[in-house]
Amino acid sequence: MLSTTSTAPTGVRLTSYRSFCSSTHSRASKSRHAYNVRPPRQDASALLVRYESPEAHPNETFEQIGVPRHISIALRKAFPSVTHPTQTQRELIPAILKGNDVFLKDHTGTGKSFGMLLALLSQRRKAPRDNHGFPITSLVVVPHRDLAYQLLDWMERIHAHLPEKDLAFLVQVLVRNSAISLGDQISRLRQLPPHILIGTPNALVDVLQEDSSALKLPTLSTVVVDEIDYLVESPPLHEDKYKALKIHRRIQKHPGPTRQILDQIYERPKETGPKHGWQPPIEESKQIMTYGMNRPQLVMSSATFRAHSAFLETAAAWLVGRRDRVVRVTGSPDITSETMKHEAAQTLGGKSVRHYVLIVSPEGDIANIEGAEEPCALAEAPNLEVNPRSDIDIDGSTASHSPPDSGLIMSESLEIEPINEFEDMPLPFNHNLLEAIAEAFALDVPRVALLVLPSSAPLKRVVNELRRFGVDARGLDVAGSETGGAYLMDGSAAGAAENPTLLVCTFASTRGLDLPTLSHVFILGAPEDISVESYADLYLHAAGRVGRFGRSGKVINVVEARYWDRKERKWKDQPERIRRVFKRIGIKATKYSHFD
Numbered sequence: 045m046l047s048t049t050s051t052a053p054t055g056v057r058l059t060s061y062r063s064f065c066s067s068t069h070s071r072a073s074k075s076r077h078a079y080n081v082r083p084p085r086q087d088a089s090a091l092l093v094r095y096e097s098p099e100a101h102p103n104e105t106f107e108q109i110g111v112p113r114h115i116s117i118a119l120r121k122a123f124p125s126v127t128h129p130t131q132t133q134r135e136l137i138p139a140i141l142k143g144n145d146v147f148l149k150d151h152t153g154t155g156k157s158f159g160m161l162l163a164l165l166s167q168r169r170k171a172p173r174d175n176h177g178f179p180i181t182s183l184v185v186v187p188h189r190d191l192a193y194q195l196l197d198w199m200e201r202i203h204a205h206l207p208e209k210d211l212a213f214l215v216q217v218l219v220r221n222s223a224i225s226l227g228d229q230i231s232r233l234r235q236l237p238p239h240i241l242i243g244t245p246n247a248l249v250d251v252l253q254e255d256s257s258a259l260k261l262p263t264l265s266t267v268v269v270d271e272i273d274y275l276v277e278s279p280p281l282h283e284d285k286y287k288a289l290k291i292h293r294r295i296q297k298h299p300g301p302t303r304q305i306l307d308q309i310y311e312r313p314k315e316t317g318p319k320h321g322w323q324p325p326i327e328e329s330k331q332i333m334t335y336g337m338n339r340p341q342l343v344m345s346s347a348t349f350r351a352h353s354a355f356l357e358t359a360a361a362w363l364v365g366r367r368d369r370v371v372r373v374t375g376s377p378d379i380t381s382e383t384m385k386h387e388a389a390q391t392l393g394g395k396s397v398r399h400y401v402l403i404v405s406p407e408g409d410i411a412n413i414e415g416a417e418e419p420c421a422l423a424e425a426p427n428l429e430v431n432p433r434s435d436i437d438i439d440g441s442t443a444s445h446s447p448p449d450s451g452l453i454m455s456e457s458l459e460i461e462p463i464n465e466f467e468d469m470p471l472p473f474n475h476n477l478l479e480a481i482a483e484a485f486a487l488d489v490p491r492v493a494l495l496v497l498p499s500s501a502p503l504k505r506v507v508n509e510l511r512r513f514g515v516d517a518r519g520l521d522v523a524g525s526e527t528g529g530a531y532l533m534d535g536s537a538a539g540a541a542e543n544p545t546l547l548v549c550t551f552a553s554t555r556g557l558d559l560p561t562l563s564h565v566f567i568l569g570a571p572e573d574i575s576v577e578s579y580a581d582l583y584l585h586a587a588g589r590v591g592r593f594g595r596s597g598k599v600i601n602v603v604e605a606r607y608w609d610r611k612e613r614k615w616k617d618q619p620e621r622i623r624r625v626f627k628r629i630g631i632k633a634t635k636y637s638h639f640d
């Protein structure tokens with residue numbers, strides 16, 4: 045029970061914000077509603093409190109949670125399968141519409157981004173201001189251009205059923221490398237400021253540097269940062285104090301683009317802290333006097349959002365003066381006990397996802413990781429249904445398309461051209477890994493799969509090599525290519541493709557992506573230069589591309605066998621690293637039936 049309870053004007057309970065930060069990694073088993081309230085203190089965490097959202101009713105409609113009627117009608121027409129809000133959306137949409145600041149954390153594929161967009165779409169547009177034209181109501185910061193275009197695609201589909209004529213008046217995307225020059229993007233923003241602007245951090249910084257008034261920051265009502273833990277860098281959670289301090293100093297000296305944007309929007313005072321680098325807490329009342337309270341609401345979201353103290357030091361300055369507006373939304377219960385951890389693992393990226401680990405020897409032999417469980421044992425578990433949207437069976441044994449006899453389809457037969465210009469780029473991993481992926485792909489994938497590479501891997505070279513093995517591999521580009529947009533479509537009507545596609549990307553560009561036709565995620569290698577905790581987060585995001593909204597899927601890790609690295613003079617043990625990640629997340633490897 046709460047030790048102290050205060051009542052906010054709206055009649056909901058306020059609890060200490062500190063509990064949110066610790067709940068994600070505290071060993072103590074706490075109930076979701078049993079947080080201690082601390083007396084207000086002059087440190088960052090004391091500036092932040094949260095509301096308990098009222099109990100939601102599972103059958104509530106979008107209209108009942110605040111989405112205007114004409115938008116919910118358009119939503120039903122554009123997305124017939126989206127009939128009721130998810131638990132996350134039930135909490136999130138009213139919170140945004142009430143003007144609260146929001147910390148949002150829930151599993152991948154629970155409708156966080158979709159819910160945020162719906163809420164922004166439901167907000168009223170302010171009237172034009174004198175000579176300044178319409179204000180931009182909401183700014184959405186996303187980590188990469190594919191996600192920006194995916195959100196645009198969702199908006200476009202809803203817009204098709206709305207009375208507003210001009211899509212650009214409703215929503216625009218601001219990304220680098222688009223076909224439009226920076227100057228043209230700025231003049232478009234000036235002539236036709238959108239209700240919702242979706243941008244990548246670098247593109248937004250480009251505009252701010254070129255013409256800081258084009259984004260109309262002072263009149264923004266809402267700022268959303270999707271994938272906050274990726275976009276706003278802070279020292280790793282389990283780093284030792286000295287290293288964490290060093291990292292923190294470096295970040296303060298060279299803030300990344302998202303921090304720069306948020307600091308500018310919220311007029312964060314310059315870092316004037318003492319020599320050791322931490323910024324001293326500034327009295328809230330002084331900050332309110334200097335910077336005012338009337339700043340846009342801030343919504344921050346990620347499936348792996350862990351707001352620890354260093355992050356909160358920063359966030360507190362963005363949220364100053366609004367201690368009674370911060371809402372914490374989790375949708376699903378917190379993962380605070382072993383049972384809940386297990387449940388979360390079951391629902392990782394959906395209820396019917398299986399995880400496989402294939403180990404490739406220097407000679408190219410492929411074997412399952414030791415201890416992998418037989419698929420039939422897992423099939424007895426509840427919730428492992430056959431994917432209703434494609435015709436693959438979850439254990440791969442009854443895939444309805446016939447795999448080629450040899451396992452590999454040769455490039456001549458499919459006329460897939462390798463792109464020879466990338467031949468000279470070195471591969472920082474054993475070439476046999478790609479052959480193993482090509483083989484598993486040919487045996488198992490009905491339509492579309494994703495291959496996730498470590499960030500150091502040469503993407504174009506990998507695409508090239510896979511094409512040599514006969515795989516229709518392409519760099520992931522949902523907006524840039526002619527066919528890219530098709531991957532955003534619902535694949536329920538389509539069966540197996542004659543020539544399945546493998547979309548290749550890196551860990552960073554998988555975040556937030558929703559490709560309904562996707563059935564398999566291949567992950568190449570096990571990153572060695574990051575902690576197991578960070579690797580587990582990467583894994584959750586990559587694996588979470590399948591199994592969304594009850595669909596089934598497979599995550600196939602392909603790693604090198606343990607070997608002695610002569611250059612670095614140490615053993616590299618990728619199977620052991622992946623074992624540790626599985627243990628941390630609470631998942632078990634399934635045996636991939638095509639190999640020993």
Ligand SMILES: Nc1ncnc2c1ncn2[C@@H]1O[C@H](COP(=O)(O)OP(=O)(O)OP(=O)(O)O)[C@@H](O)[C@H]1O
Nearest residue numbers: 126128129130152153154155156157158347556558
């Ligand atoms: N209420 C709903 N009912 C049915 N489907 C929904 C609903 N809301 C969203 N979806 C669908 O669920 C999919 C995932 O949504 P979304 O990308 O918003 O999830 P997310 O929680 O943001 O995932 P991630 O953490 O990976 O970014 C989308 O295809 C979307 O159309």
